[in-house]
Amino acid sequence: MAKRIDEMKLWLRQEIDKAAWGECAEALGRGEGELFALFAEVDRVHMALRGIGSDEPRIVTVKVEEGRYPSVGAHHAPAIRLERAIRDLFGHEPQGLPDTRPWLDHGKWTITMPLAEKRRLARVVHDTGYAFLPAEGEGLHEIPVGPVHAGIIEPGHFRFTANGETVVRLEERLGYVHKGTERLMAGAPLDHAAKLIGRVSGDSTVAYAYAFARAAEAALDVSVPARATYLRALMAELERIANHLGDFGAICNDASFVAVQAHCGILREEVLQAADIAFGHRLMRDCIVPGGVAVNLKKEGEARLRALLATISRDFPELVAIYDDTPSLQDRMVTTGIVTAELARRFAPGGYVGRASGRAFDARRDLAYAPYDELQFAVPLLQEGDVNARVWIRIREIEQSLALIAQVLDQLPSGAIKAPISSVGEEREGTAMVEGFRGDIFVWLKLAAGGTVLRCHPRDPSWFQWPLLEAAVEGNIVADFPLCNKSFNCSYSGHDL
Secondary structure, eight states: OOOOOOTTTSSOEEEOOHHHHHHHHHHHHTTSSEEEEEEEOSSEEEEEEESSSOSSOEEEEEEOBTTEEEOSTTTOGGGHHHHHHHHHHHOOEEETOSOOSOSSOOSOOSSBSTTSSSOBOSOOOOOOOOOOOOOOOTTEEEEEEOSSOSSSOOOOEEEEEEETTEEEEEEEEOOTTOOOHHHHHTTOOHHHHHHHHTTSSGGGHHHHHHHHHHHHHHHHTOOOOHHHHHHHHHHHHHHHHHHHHHHHHHHHHHTTOHHHHHHHHHHHHHHHHHHHHHHSSTTOTTOEETTEESSOOOHHHHHHHHHHHHHHHHHHHHHHHHHHTOHHHHHHHTTSSOOOHHHHHHHOOOHHHHHTTTOOOOHHHHTOOTTGGGSOOOOOOOSOOSHHHHHHHHHHHHHHHHHHHHHHHHHOOOSOSBOOOOOOSSOEEEEEEEEOSSSEEEEEEEEOTTSOEEEEEEEOGGGGTHHHHHHHHTTSBGGGHHHHHHHHOOOHHHHHO
C-alpha cells in the first residue's frame, strides 16, 4: 500500500532567476534528477522535475527576457524536442539549444507562433522540407518511411540510414497530427476543457481525463467522494488492460504469429463491451470529470466486470504460455531493440519502456493518489530492456490490473459520485500526474478567476519515449523495426498536441 501524497501541497512552483535555472539544467545533465515536463506561457518557461534539492516533484519557472531563456537541452538531451516545440508555439528562443530545427511547425500553418502574445498572421504556407541529419560512410543508404503508412495508424516519418539490412541511424519527424490542443483549451469552460483533454490521445482518454480532473481539483481545493475515486481507478485499469492486450497481440502479429493477436483481439473486445455495459461507453470517454465521475457503475455492469475477470484469468495465461514456448517468437523478441539502463536513467521514460529497462517508477505508487494508496499491487520491473522485456512488463501489468479491479469491486464504497465545482475569485493553478497505460501523464492547469482555462499543458509519456526508439533500433535489421516500434507503441496524437 502506497502512502498518499496530498496533491494540494505537491507540485509547488517557484520563480527562479536564470542562474538557478541553469544550475537545475546542469544538474539534470549530470543525472542528479528527472525531468517530468518543460512548457511555457507567453512570458515564462516552466520546468517540472524532481531529485534536485528535493525528492518531491516541483515546478521551477524562469522569466523570458527579450524573447530568450537559457536552454535546458544544452545540458539535458530529453529537453531538446520540448524546447523546439516551445520555440514553434511561443517563439521563445532557448539560448544554447543544440538543435534549432522546427519540430511541430512544418511550415504549413497560416500563422507562426500560435500561442505567442502577438501572433504573426497570414504566413505564406510553404514547407521547405526537413533537414535530416547527414550520415557518412561507405555503403550507406537511406530508407524513407511515412508519414503515410500501410494500415490505419497515425502519421509520422521515419528516416532510416542503413548499411545493407542493418540500421545505422533512425531519425523521426513528428508533428503531422498537431491539432492546436493548447490553443483550443485557452478560454474554454472547465466542462468543455475536460472533453477536449479526453481527446488528446484516444487510447488514453480515461488517463488524460483523470489527470486533468485531479489538476482542476488541486487548483480549486475540491475533495472527491470516495466512491468516485474507486470508479476512476476501475476505469483506468480497464483502459490499461484493453491497451496492453491490443499491444501484446499486435507485437506477436508483427512477428507473423497471427493466432495470438486474434485471441488477444477477442479478449480486448470483451473488455470494451464490459466497459460499455458498466459505464455506457466502450472507451469510457467523458466519464471522468472534475469533481468525480459523470456516470455510476450499473449493477449489471458489476456482474459483467466480474465475469470479465474470470474470462481473462482463464484464457490469458494460455496465450502467455504460447508466447513463451514458441521458439520463433522468442528468436525475434529476445535481445531485439534494447534500451539500456543508462538511457532509461537519462530520459526517465514512463511505463513499460522505463520499467523494462530498470526504471522503477509508477505514479500510482511513487506519487500515490486515491484509491491506489488503499490498494495492493506490485510494479513489475525488468533489466533487459528488449522487446521481450517490454512484452513481459505488459503481461505482468495485465495480471496486476486484474487484481486491482477485483479489489475495487470488493471494496467499492457507496455514496456520491461527484462533488460540486465552484469558481473562485482569483487565478488558481493545479498540477497532477496519473499513470496511463503508456506511463505517466502530466497536466498543468491555470484557471481564471471565473473558472475558465487560462492555460493547460498536457504532457504525454511519448515525449520521453520516442527518442529512445531511435536508439533502440540502431544495430538491428530493418525488418525488426515494426517489432521495436510496436513494443514502444508511442502516441503520435498525444505527442503532437
